[in-house]
Amino acid sequence: MVQNTDKSSSSTGRTVLERSGSVMRRLLFGQVVSSDIFARNWLALILGVFMILAYISGKYSCQTKMEEVRRLTHQYEIINAELVRCRSRYMGRIRESSMQAMVDSLNLGLRVQENPPYRLKDDNR
Numbered sequence: 001m002v003q004n005t006d007k008s009s010s011s012t013g014r015t016v017l018e019r020s021g022s023v024m025r026r027l028l029f030g031q032v033v034s035s036d037i038f039a040r041n042w043l044a045l046i047l048g049v050f051m052i053l054a055y056i057s058g059k060y061s062c063q064t065k066m067e068e069v070r071r072l073t074h075q076y077e078i079i080n081a082e083l084v085r086c087r088s089r090y091m092g093r094i095r096e097s098s099m100q101a102m103v104d105s106l107n108l109g110l111r112v113q114e115n116p117p118y119r120l121k122d123d124n125r
Contacts, residue, residue: 100112
């Protein structure tokens with residue numbers, strides 16, 4: 001009996017190999033997928049191909065739009081930083097000129113010093 005089981009297991013191993021080989025052979029020679037299947041299911045096949053193409057197209061357009069969003073976001077950050085710099089420079093100029101106008105209107109006799117301040121040193125120390 002033990003010998004019989006060995007033979008049956010080896011024969012099933014062979015049949016599995018033969019089956020896989022025969023399936024591949026039948027697939028290559030057009031016996032598994034025949035023209036009958038295409039004739040009977042032509043509408044489903046066309047719809048399937050159309051759905052696959054629509055998926056590929058949608059994925060491509062999504063990727064290109066995401067790249068454009070990244071590019072525009074980067075461009076926005078650069079422009080926003082330039083805006084902050086310009087606003088700061090403008091506010092500095094406005095603040096200085098408004099202070100000068102207020103001092104002139106009060107007739108205090110103050111003016112912007114053209115030379116920077118300097119320290120006096122005492123030689124006795």
